Amino acid sequence: MARKPARKPARKSASKSARSAAAPAGDRDKIIAAFLGLLAEKRVEEIGLVELAEAAGLSLAQLRAEFPSLLAILAAHIKAIDRAVLAEDFSDMEEEPPRERLFDVLMRRLELLSPHREAVRSLLRSATRNPPLAVALNGLAVRSQQWMLTAAGISASGPRGMVRAQGLALLFGSVLRTWVNDEDPGVARTMAALDRALARGQRFAGLLDDLCRVPSRLCRLRPGRRRRRSDDSEESTAA
Numbered sequence: 001m002a003r004k005p006a007r008k009p010a011r012k013s014a015s016k017s018a019r020s021a022a023a024p025a026g027d028r029d030k031i032i033a034a035f036l037g038l039l040a041e042k043r044v045e046e047i048g049l050v051e052l053a054e055a056a057g058l059s060l061a062q063l064r065a066e067f068p069s070l071l072a073i074l075a076a077h078i079k080a081i082d083r084a085v086l087a088e089d090f091s092d093m094e095e096e097p098p099r100e101r102l103f104d105v106l107m108r109r110l111e112l113l114s115p116h117r118e119a120v121r122s123l124l125r126s127a128t129r130n131p132p133l134a135v136a137l138n139g140l141a142v143r144s145q146q147w148m149l150t151a152a153g154i155s156a157s158g159p160r161g162m163v164r165a166q167g168l169a170l171l172f173g174s175v176l177r178t179w180v181n182d183e184d185p186g187v188a189r190t191m192a193a194l195d196r197a198l199a200r201g202q203r204f205a206g207l208l209d210d211l212c213r214v215p216s217r218l219c220r221l222r223p224g225r226r227r228r229r230s231d232d233s234e235e236s237t238a239a
Contacts, residue, residue: 028066028076030056035073040118043126044070044133071136074123077116078140082147084112090151099198101152106172106194109148110179110187121180124173141169171197 025033034055038047047070053063067073085108093101113120127134145168149156156165178193 027056027058027062030058031063031066032073032077032080035070036077036116036119039122040116041122043122044074045126045130071140074137075140078144081109081112082144085109086147086151088151094153098152098154099202102149102154102168103194103198105148105152106175107191110175110190113179117180120176124177124180138166138169141173142166145169145172167201171201 031052034052034057035047038052038055049060049063049070052070053060056063067076085105088108090101090104093104096104123137127137142162142165146156146161146165149161149164149168154164155161175190175194175197179187179190182189
């Protein structure tokens, strides 16, 4: 199915970003920027706290005052991307199918990640070699994708919502592996990969809905079964 190019940011959000860019960076912003710069050059396991503080132009005390760990810095960056996506105006997509809305939301996320492509590439490589890191990243990704689902008007609450978020986190991770190597300015390969991933996710969501209907059917059958057992007991007693 043919896909339209990713939507452009709304003017309101763009002006807000411009004002934020013009404002002096605080310590947190300096640390996040320094961390992403180092991550683009080396594996996350190789980044030291002293090196990071120096890159940010801060002392170790200032670094510790803002973040307890490198993972916390990464979580803050992910949260900032979440907020930037959520600040977008997707109201023109309200009449579109859920898959179309989610496609737009995730493409906007990739646009915001574009300046940090090398950092993302480095993190993906580390995750394949470091299972504990992969588990930690998955937790961050699931929480983030809950917000992306919500932005697309798809429920992310309850057990079913958690399963949706986990599935979307895995699907988006596979798309990221295509995106980091997609040198086309139009990111055609990435768009195609995302389209295929969402198609798989849509089929899985349909299966999930079917599975969730099964317990309700069983619950509706139970009273009848209990009545039959009761009738059988009464007949045995009468005999």
